Amino acid sequence: MSDIYPVKPDFAAHARIDRASYGRDYQASVRDPDAFWGKAAQRLDWYRAPTRVRDVSFAVEDFRIRWFDDGELNASVNCLDRQLGKRGDKTALLWEADDPGTASKHVTYRELHERVCRLGNALRALGVQKGDRVTIYLPMIVEAAVAMLACARIGAVHSVVFGGFAPNSIADRVGDCGSKLIITADEGLRGGRKVPLKANVDAALKLPGTSTVETVLVVRHTGAAVDMQMPRDRWYDAVVDAQPAECEPERMNAEDPLFILYTSGSTGKPKGVLHTTAGYLLFASYTHEAVFDLREDDVYWCTADVGWVTGHSYIVYGPLANGATSLMFEGVPNYPDYSRFWQVIDKHKVTIFYTAPTAIRALMREGEAPVKATSRASLRLLGSVGEPINPEAWRWYYDVVGDGRCPIVDTWWQTETGGILISPLPGAVDLKPGSATLPFYGVQPALVDANGQVLEGATEGNLVLLDSWPGQMRTVYGDHQRFIDTYFKAYPGMYFTGDGCRRDEDGYYWITGRVDDVINVSGHRIGTAEVESALVSHPKVAEAAVVGFPHDIKGQGIYAYVTLVADEVESDELLKELVAHVRKEIGPIASPDFLQWAPGLPKTRSGKIMRRILRKIAENAPDQLGDTSTLADPSVVDSLVKNRHGA
Numbered sequence: 001m002s003d004i005y006p007v008k009p010d011f012a013a014h015a016r017i018d019r020a021s022y023g024r025d026y027q028a029s030v031r032d033p034d035a036f037w038g039k040a041a042q043r044l045d046w047y048r049a050p051t052r053v054r055d056v057s058f059a060v061e062d063f064r065i066r067w068f069d070d071g072e073l074n075a076s077v078n079c080l081d082r083q084l085g086k087r088g089d090k091t092a093l094l095w096e097a098d099d100p101g102t103a104s105k106h107v108t109y110r111e112l113h114e115r116v117c118r119l120g121n122a123l124r125a126l127g128v129q130k131g132d133r134v135t136i137y138l139p140m141i142v143e144a145a146v147a148m149l150a151c152a153r154i155g156a157v158h159s160v161v162f163g164g165f166a167p168n169s170i171a172d173r174v175g176d177c178g179s180k181l182i183i184t185a186d187e188g189l190r191g192g193r194k195v196p197l198k199a200n201v202d203a204a205l206k207l208p209g210t211s212t213v214e215t216v217l218v219v220r221h222t223g224a225a226v227d228m229q230m231p232r233d234r235w236y237d238a239v240v241d242a243q244p245a246e247c248e249p250e251r252m253n254a255e256d257p258l259f260i261l262y263t264s265g266s267t268g269k270p271k272g273v274l275h276t277t278a279g280y281l282l283f284a285s286y287t288h289e290a291v292f293d294l295r296e297d298d299v300y301w302c303t304a305d306v307g308w309v310t311g312h313s314y315i316v317y318g319p320l321a322n323g324a325t326s327l328m329f330e331g332v333p334n335y336p337d338y339s340r341f342w343q344v345i346d347k348h349k350v351t352i353f354y355t356a357p358t359a360i361r362a363l364m365r366e367g368e369a370p371v372k373a374t375s376r377a378s379l380r381l382l383g384s385v386g387e388p389i390n391p392e393a394w395r396w397y398y399d400v401v402g403d404g405r406c407p408i409v410d411t412w413w414q415t416e417t418g419g420i421l422i423s424p425l426p427g428a429v430d431l432k433p434g435s436a437t438l439p440f441y442g443v444q445p446a447l448v449d450a451n452g453q454v455l456e457g458a459t460e461g462n463l464v465l466l467d468s469w470p471g472q473m474r475t476v477y478g479d480h481q482r483f484i485d486t487y488f489k490a491y492p493g494m495y496f497t498g499d500g501c502r503r504d505e506d507g508y509y510w511i512t513g514r515v516d517d518v519i520n521v522s523g524h525r526i527g528t529a530e531v532e533s534a535l536v537s538h539p540k541v542a543e544a545a546v547v548g549f550p551h552d553i554k555g556q557g558i559y560a561y562v563t564l565v566a567d568e569v570e571s572d573e574l575l576k577e578l579v580a581h582v583r584k585e586i587g588p589i590a591s592p593d594f595l596q597w598a599p600g601l602p603k604t605r606s607g608k609i610m611r612r613i614l615r616k617i618a619e620n621a622p623d624q625l626g627d628t629s630t631l632a633d634p635s636v637v638d639s640l641v642k643n644r645h646g647a
């Protein structure tokens with residue numbers, strides 16, 4: 001079942017990292033991490049170079065994670081100032097609007113530097129100091145990156161809140177970190193629809209716990225009329241444009257906080273993940289360069305929103321620290337039509353494209369025609385992140401989008417990890433559809449059983465990391481004990497990822513889903529990813545989600561929710577056919593007990609399937625759905641509850 005796509009010789013010939021050097025450097029990185037990361041730290045510009053590399057203990061009673069802790073630097077200087085010499089006129093950010101009729105923007109490194117400096121000065125003038133928290137609630141516009149970098153420049157800690165969140169969620173996040181200032185816009189635009197950002201902030205600031213906010217800076221984006229409450233609310237341009245174009249950067253310690261970011265909430269209440277300056281920036285830039293095999297003339301596009309960690313590490317910090325051209329897209333994949341991604345690729349001659357399985361499955365559902373209407377000849381590398389990618393979706397991405405030409409890097413990582421931990425390096429590692437393959441330098445994954453016993457060889461278990469890497473989160477903001485309890489208690493001395501995983505005979509890692517989602521049927525542990533991928537491999541299925549429910553005889557039974565490809569019709573015959581299909585693909589043990597048609601699946605706002613909600617629906621406990629504030633479309637849940645089996 002695991003077919004192999006060997007490294008293409010023509011790709012390897014020009015790649016930064018080949019098979020031999022990956023093998024050699026990986027070994028060196030885990031044998032002597034101090035030497036490896038000490039050298040890697042030279043990729044950053046320091047005011048004061050660190051003399052210590054790491055000081056780490058995962059032991060609960062003597063816990064610490066510190067990297068480069070006597071070093072001093074500034075993240076915005078690394079992303080901007082040091083590019084000015086060679087790359088001042090190079091496009092740093094390439095902005096593509098929601099509406100294809102709106103002109104795109106090319107912001108050079110020099111312009112970006114100026115804009116960041118002006119905002120940095122404005123923030124200081126408004127009383128924001130080193131260590132203060134600033135919430136950024138913006139659409140995918142250039143100001144979002146400017147705001148992040150301006151905070152970094154003056155040592156303020158940014159907390160970006162995804163522009164799709166409602167007032168309650170904004171208030172929670174503002175309150176949790178005690179933000180002093182919010183940067184927002186009049187409105188956002190997504191798929192032709194207006195998002196009332198400023199009005200949402202107004203509503204959020206009426207809620208309890210938000211009284212720390214002194215100032216709201218409002219970017220004029222759509223030009224809509226919005227309520228301005230003086231003196232709290234200030235127009236961004238009025239405050240920023242008159243500021244000087246130079247701004248003295250704050251000298252930051254390596255371990256000073258860079259940002260707080262709340263996780264996407266697939267498994268419960270979001271956690272305020274805190275990342276610090278040097279380790280994070282080093283890891284984001286190194287992984288970005290190596291995993292995407294970055295070249296000077298690449299046009300690199302990551303479709304994530306800056307509201308997620310992927311946007312932080314792989315739209316802003318990693319690419320800019322590497323002097324790359326990073327494309328920022330305001331819109332959505334299906335507006336004005338299902339060709340949009342591919343049109344944007346052709347328009348800007350994108351060479352590297354990084355997106356999520358949820359988008360790939362949604363586009364696959366519409367068939368090949370919208371893809372084939374475009375050229376995509378500029379592409380040379382594809383990437384995936386966010387969920388396990390079903391092998392069927394992988395092949396479609398490879399064959400249809402990449403015309404069989406471009407390697408796919410399936411990158412496994414988390415908000416908590418700051419950057420990519422498991423992924424192929426495209427010139428070094430043969431690909432297997434559905435596998436994130438092998439660890440990045442310095443990363444030591446292991447699989448453990450329920451007792452924390454490390455399992456060897458080809459096996460399946462809970463995915464842990466045995467040692468630290470520079471991009472590791474340092475704490476849950478305001479609740480260090482929660483950090484230790486969540487990640488270091490389950491298996492003493494190890495970081496527990498919460499994900500289940502299989503390792504095959506070649507040492508390749510296959511994420512099987514969240515450990516909480518694993519289904520135990522008559523004593524057999526079944527990963528959700530495997531059953532879902534079997535369903536998706538049926539030509540009429542676009543997307544599937546599988547959960548367990550209490551079963552008198554088997555302990556747990558399997559309940560599947562299935563979305564069909566466009567124009568396919570739900571029928572009892574097809575239902576039987578799908579159950580038989582899973583039986584054939586995996587075996588009788590995995591055949592679903594119930595299968596429910598799902599016109600849509602409950603997803604987080606970052607597009608991940610929320611199985612914990614589907615589990616409650618399957619268990620007929622719709623009153624116990626838990627935290628649903630990160631749900632993208634709550635109406636999906638109502639319709640699933642109504643049409644539940646036995647309802």
Ligand code: ATP
Pocket residue numbers: 263264265266267268269270271384385386387388389410411412413414415416436497498499511513514606608
């Ligand atoms: P929360 O932690 O609040 O429940 P979340 O885990 O969805 O939310 P993220 O940090 O955005 O928050 O997601 C990380 C998770 O996404 C990983 O733990 C893993 O389950 C999944 N994931 C990310 N990339 C991949 C990938 N390439 N393959 C498989 N799973 C992936």
Ligand code: MG
Pocket residue numbers: 263267414498
């Ligand atoms: Mg998580």
